[in-house]
Amino acid sequence: MPNPAAPTRRVPAWQWVAMAGIVLAGAAIPVVRYLIFWPKDQWQVDVEVYRQAGESILLGRPIYEAMTEAPQLLPFTYPPFAALLAIPLALLPFGVVGWLWTAAQIAATTAIVWYAGYRLIHARPSDGRPGLARPIVLGLLAAPMFWLHPVGDGIRFGQVNAFMVLACLMDLRRPRPRLLRALPPGALVGFAMAIKLTPGVFVIHYVLSRRWREAFTAVGAAALAWLTAFLILPEASWAFWGGALQDPARLGPNMGTSNQSLRGVLMRIGPDGALGTGIWLVCVLAVGAYGFRIAQRAHRAGDSITEVAAVGLMACLLSPVAWIHHFHWMVVVILAVLGAAPWRDRRRLVAAGVLLVWFTCRLPWWGISWLGHGWSPDFVGRxxxxxxxxxxxxxxxxxxxxxxxxxDEAANRERGQV
Incomplete structure (x- = not known):
């Protein structure tokens, strides 16, 4: 007899078209705001940085000395391997690159929802979910994610975070995506780390979990990419690893509101100097111990979405600098909190809704307005x-x-079967 759990027919094409329409409708708000009505001198400024790095290689100029045009004057801050990947961007007009990059971010964020929300998307109507087609569920889940402040800022600047989140999620998610059958676990984390150092937090997670093979694979993949870049761009590699990496000022003002890491907040509220550094290190150890513990527990429970969400948050909270757009991980977090069947436990819907609203409201800028107007009490603004x-x-x-x-639910089910 045929397996009743197996799909009996392919999903009609119109459902995927409808999904694309829902996603584009959700993404239209930040896209229209930041690509059509935004000032030209602030248009896709980070894509301009990436493109200029590729252009510097083609022109033979120093990658880490070049700056984008005024008024931004932004330097390239990523490893030389990322500059190599940026060469194709230099072959196209900047306006075309900005729109293509935005389309890629929309696709990547939708893919994040597909992989992180697979339990919801593939839930059966018999489980209590309304009988909606999988593409429609995907569209309905993805659309509000583009309203999140970090996701919108990623579109505003033309950032790379959506691709970093997607790579790490695909690498750790279980069941493993079919696209990665030929890649060993850890390889995509290593590739992401070769482009931007913050995914290295997953290597820490591997080591703490004693998953040595994945840790060695990630480090080996990153090292291979960096070695390739060194052979092609030796001077740029020396400039990055020997100087640019140690210069936090290249990232911008670390005390600014946009830095929402533990260190950024402590720099704003004090104290300064050695005492402030000591407090930061204590906070890093405490939050890191808590967060990595959650990730390890989730891994043992087979909940890879919560595992990725917890480690991704560590990349934001523990890093010396975490701009608002780095919190793109909230897409995974919200879907992890929703779980497999939130209609059975509406507290999950409330919890996910709180996070969605919290990170949709641009609360840090509300604080700037509060403080700028001198409203009381001051601590509310802070x-x-x-x-x-x-x-x-x-x-x-x-x-x-x-x-x-x-x-607890799994334990109760197990006791009920005994």
Whole structure:
């Protein structure tokens, strides 16, 4: 007899067309705002940085000395391997690159929802979910994600975070995507780390979990990419590893509101000097121990989405610099909190809704307005100014809460079967 769980027919093409329409409708708000009505001198400024790095290679000029045009004057801050990947961007007009990059970000964010929300997307109507087609569910889940402040800022600047999140998610998600059958686990994390150093937090997770093969694969993949870049661009490699990497000022003002990491917030509220550094290190150890513990527990429970979400938050909270757009990980976090069947536990819907609203509202800029107008009390403005860090810590606790509920439900089912 045929397996009743197997699909009996292919999904009609119109459903995928409808999904694309829903996704584009959701993405239209930040796209129209930031690509049509945004000032030209602030248009896709990070894509301009990437493109200029590729252009520097083609022209033979120093990658880490070049700056984008005024008023931004932004330097390239990524490893030389990322500059090699940026060469194709230099072969196209900047306006074309900006639109293509935005389309790629929309596609990558939709793919993140597909992989992180697969439990919801593939849930059966018999489980209590309304009988919606998988593409429609994907579109409905993806559309509001583009309203998140970090995702919108990624579109605004033309950032790379959507691709980093997608690579790490695909590498760790179980069941493993069919596209990666030929790649060993850890390879995509290593590739992402070769482009941007922050995915290296997953290597820490591998080591703490004693998953040595994945750790060695990730480090080996990154090292191979960096060695390739060194052989092609030796001077640029020396300039990056021997100088640019140690210069935090290249990233911009670390005390600015956009830096929502633990260090960024502590730099704003004090104290300064050795005491401030000591407090930061203590906070890093405490939050890191809590977050990596959640990730390890999720891995043992087979919940790879919560695992990726927790480690991704560590990349934001523990890094010395975490701009608002780095919190693109909230897409994975929200889907992890929703779980497999949120209609059975509406507290999950409330928790995910709180995170969605929290990171949709541009709370740090509300704080800037509050402080700028001199409204009282002052501490409300400070809380709002640092709201993404607070939201990140709240999200970490909600991951712990949702994972504990899953484990309790599994234990209750097991006891009921005995």
């Amino acid at each position: 809380l709002l100014q640092n709201a993404d860090l607070i939201g990140g810590l709240l999200a970490l606790w909600l991951l712990h809460w949702s994972l504990a509920r899953d484990l």
